[in-house]
Amino acid sequence: MTYDITALRAQFPALKAGSAHFDGPGGTQTPLPVIEAIADALANPLSNRGHDTEGERNAEAIVTRTRQALADLLGADPTAIVFGRSATQLTYDFARTLAKTWVPGDEIVVSRLDHDSNIRPWIQAAAHAGVTVRWAEFDPATGELTPDDIGAVLSDRTRLVALTAASNLIGTRPAIPEISRLVHQRGALLYADGVHYTAHAHVDIAQLGVDFFTCSPYKFLGPHLGVLAGRPDLLETLTPDKLLPSTNAVPERFEFGTLPYELLAGTRAAVDFLADLAPEARGGRRERLASAYAALEQREDALRRRIEEGLASLEPVIIHSRAAHRTPTLLLTLDGHDTTDAYRHLAARGVDVPSGSFYAIEASRRLGLGDTGGLRVGLAPYNSAEDVDRLLEALSDFLHRPAQRPRNS
Known part of the structure; x- marks a missing residue:
């Protein structure tokens, strides 16, 4: 079961501003019915x-x-x-x-x-x-x-x-x-x-x-x-x-x-x-939510794989999200580059990928990233394949700039 991403995105006024939002783990955009x-x-x-x-x-x-x-x-x-x-x-x-x-x-x-x-x-x-x-x-x-x-x-x-x-x-x-x-x-x-x-x-x-x-x-x-x-x-x-x-x-x-x-x-x-995300779903709200989340997980996992495949060709990128069972959330560090600089570079191109430890400070320290963490790429129901392509293109552009001494390595 799938859902119509074009119809879904039309329900989010904030998306008209043109940014590709990968900042969902910090808070999603809001649809019109809400x-x-x-x-x-x-x-x-x-x-x-x-x-x-x-x-x-x-x-x-x-x-x-x-x-x-x-x-x-x-x-x-x-x-x-x-x-x-x-x-x-x-x-x-x-x-x-x-x-x-x-x-x-x-x-x-x-x-x-x-x-x-x-x-x-x-x-x-x-x-x-x-x-x-x-x-x-x-x-x-x-x-x-x-x-x-x-x-x-x-x-x-x-x-x-x-x-x-x-x-x-x-x-x-x-x-x-x-x-x-x-x-x-x-x-x-x-x-x-x-x-x-x-x-x-x-x-x-x-x-x-x-x-x-x-x-x-x-x-x-x-x-x-x-x-x-x-x-x-x-x-x-x-x-x-x-x-x-x-x-x-x-x-x-x-x-x-x-x-x-x-x-x-x-x-x-x-x-x-959310319950109406998968239009073909039947039953009460609880049953429709189960169908909707199945469709959501299928779509988000596909987009996560698309991101991971694109990142595989960008050698300075280190992915710290490696668990067998995980959400579509990737924490990245960039060998030879500072992730705060990357965040600003991407933001200037309308790709919102924040950098930090996001209050998971013990986890960041345990990963050896200190208190500064890394770039967090998080998917939400409204993300599209075009968003992913913009992310990969903007990140590649950043990585091809002259390397600077990283502040969070």
Whole structure:
């Protein structure tokens, strides 16, 4: 099953500016239905949630429908969908809450593969609770982080493992279901960062076996927002710090202040947009999403191979994304050239390929790239073969300039 890339691209006003966007891992461009849903929410009566006035009913409907949309996207229970400003904010909130259940002598596990938002909140919470932090290492030569790597740092004192479902830097997709079984055998919880994963793979949190799963709609065509899906029974046991008059109901007890209703409306529209990606798909939204992601993965993998084949002829290029199972995300360094210079050269030619470590600073250091990282080429649903050709041509042009001493080697 495929989708019409020309028709899809016509739905993105930002693409009219002419750039080839390979910056999707940092945030995708926004389709018209999402923009219109946000505007529509703001154009109609809107108030705090309730059932008496039209504004209250509109707010209530937006929240309820968006929880269901996210539940369909993630294979979750809508009563266990928590909204927040960002995945980082949600992780800090839950780290503080879960740390209340830890005692000195307990242990938690974090990984070098992760974005810092799934590392630092746990380390800081552990320090306040007097809990030991253990590190799971990935192989810098292959980019792999295996169940054995996690198993090596688990113990009977492990209370939580924080691990990415897909690396935002090099795309590695660890074997989460197998890791989940190891974690649960030790009686620990698994908190998965699914921000990068959700943009490229059909999520089934039951199959993954995770206890918590975060994602960010702005990575999959929606607005800036954070989402956490948890186990309803587990959320009922947690007691976050909150205002006295605020509800103690789940999931609302974890949502502080008034929700951004317009962004929730845009998020639901983004899920529906993805569900309609493969027009031939049939069934409910969950089933159509499965078909859409199958089409998306097929197309993105084909474009990734096209990029890799083109890069193979550019000898100064080193590809650090090597795991067997990975997203269409490539981290590059350029022997004899600085990637920040490359980023600027490409940007001047309308090819957006950012350079950095993208908050995956531990992974960048583990790869031997220090804090500066490299060029990150990331695909999104709207990327075309023409985009890829522009990227390869612009990068080749840059590499044929006189070499300069690299600042990030």
